[in-house]
Amino acid sequence: MSAGIFPSAAASVRVSVDEFVLAYRGILVARIFEEKIASLYRAGKVIGGVYLGRGQEAFSYALAGQLDRRLGDTFGACIRDQAGRTAFGEPLLDAARTYLGKITGPMRGRDGNIHRGLPRQGMPAMISHLGSMISVINGTLIAKRYRGESAYVGGVSTGDGQTSTGAFHEGLNQAAVEKLPLVVAVSNNQYAYSTPIAKQYACEDLVDRAAGYGVAGYSVDGTDLMACLEVFRTAIARARAGEGPQMVVGKLLRLSGHGEHDDASYISAEARSGRYGRDCVAVARERILEDGFLTVKELEALESEVQGFVEQTVAQAQSEEDPSSLREDWSALSTRRLIVNQF
């Protein structure tokens, strides 16, 4: 299970059977949806890159699915957070429309993959520059503080590579100094593109860095949905209770290339066959059956409901209108008037 600076706190948290099954459904939606998007990409139907969260769904869901928009929580997603985005409340149809470049999508066909957001609902659009989302989420928290709001938490998703950027350091240090209710998730998937962690940092475990910032640190097996749910529940509760920033490092493996254009041939056989190379969806499924959370029949019914939901969502997006170059003005806002006047 989870271990770190507060192992006993995580151990005292209880996740109910219903919550676990709901979480399994959440990670399955993301997995099936992304498999579908990957096959559409290979069929040439997706313009732009496709970056999957395969193997990271449990860790992603466990943070974003336990934040609470009704309390004013905010979430800064990263590239492998399909599970977290959906769990936080982004309609799956928004994601399908974005990948397919549809005019009906939140980006109106301007972006083909992951820079969408729902800022009014607490999910700012993702910034590509690694580490920068921490400052953005800090900003949402400081704004809430100025407005006199209380009980809100900000979650932000990062990766191992991002922990070495200046933006990550500045953002986490600011959150610590300001004692912001921030939960930083670090998906340590053992690679930043093709760079292995041995070439990224010299400390034994990334969680060791938390102490340097003066923030609480937790380390968790990111392939274990139950452990992830428990550790994030603890971290979120502590942040909400005024105990300052929390940093959770999940050990896992990216079970795909950096993007679908990358065959990931550089990932070592040792990493693939190790404990953290396990597939979190398969591990959660096994847990459901082993602990009798659902019968085989109930589980299969849930899985076919999810399959149908994803297929229906993607089919709807596929049937919708593509943007028209004659009607759409895609110029930068600053030059829009100029272009419009030319017509």
Ligand SMILES: Cc1ncc(C[n+]2csc(CCOP(=O)(O)OP(=O)(O)O)c2C)c(N)n1
């Ligand atoms: C500041 C910055 N440098 C480089 C990049 C290019 N880039 C995009 S994703 C990526 C790898 C990120 O690695 P990690 O944080 O471990 O996340 P992962 O892709 O493994 O999920 C890089 C180098 C970037 N977007 N921003």
Ligand SMILES: [Mg+2]
């Ligand atoms: Mg990585």
